[in-house]
Amino acid sequence: MDKSELKELTLRFQNELEENKIENFLQKNPRGIFVIRLSLGLSQKDFIQRIENKISQVALIKHEKGRSSRMNSQLLRELLNHIPKHIDLDKIIENYEKFQSMKSGEHMTSERARELHHIWKKKTTKRISIPKI
Numbered sequence: 001m002d003k004s005e006l007k008e009l010t011l012r013f014q015n016e017l018e019e020n021k022i023e024n025f026l027q028k029n030p031r032g033i034f035v036i037r038l039s040l041g042l043s044q045k046d047f048i049q050r051i052e053n054k055i056s057q058v059a060l061i062k063h064e065k066g067r068s069s070r071m072n073s074q075l076l077r078e079l080l081n082h083i084p085k086h087i088d089l090d091k092i093i094e095n096y097e098k099f100q101s102m103k104s105g106e107h108m109t110s111e112r113a114r115e116l117h118h119i120w121k122k123k124t125t126k127r128i129s130i131p132k133i
Contacts, residue, residue, distance in 0.1 A: 001034070001065070006096055007089065010035050014087045023080060030063040030071045037064070038092040039084050043099070054078045 001009075013035045016025035026032045037047045044060055054075045055063075062068045071079075 001031075003093060003096065006034075006038075006092065010087060010089050010092050014089075017083065017087060022083065023076065026076055026079060027071055030068045031066045033060065033071075033079065034064040035087065035092060036079060036083055038095040038099075039087055040082065041091070041095045043102075051075070051078045051082060 009029075009031060012029075013022070013025065013032050016022050022032075037044070040047065040050070042050060044057055048055060048057060048060060055072075059068070063071065
């Protein structure tokens with residue numbers, strides 16, 4: 001999904017939310033889950049935890065990429081509890097760009113920084129062998 005598609009989806013999402021038709025919209029447009037996740041500013045992993053593991057990462061990716069036609073009713077009920085009252089298009093675009101740069105490795109996450117620090121520490125730690133007497 002590119003930015004223009006995301007903007008269009010977000011505007012449709014926002015319109016349906018204002019008209020109290022969001023449940024029907026999400027049922028027919030599972031890609032709307034992407035708008036919810038980006039509006040919350042969460043990674044896929046964090047989003048899955050937030051909605052109490054009601055979806056696998058594989059299923060989340062399918063929904064976000066538009067590779068599913070319907071949404072599980074249990075997941076839908078959980079999502080309705082996490083939809084922000086106001087959808088901020090600028091914030092969604094900002095989070096979209098951040099997560100895109102993370103995928104390409106341009107954006108350093110704290111998790112990745114810890115991992116790299118651990119690798120660096122292993123490589124630079126000197127091992128001193130003390131001769132046995």
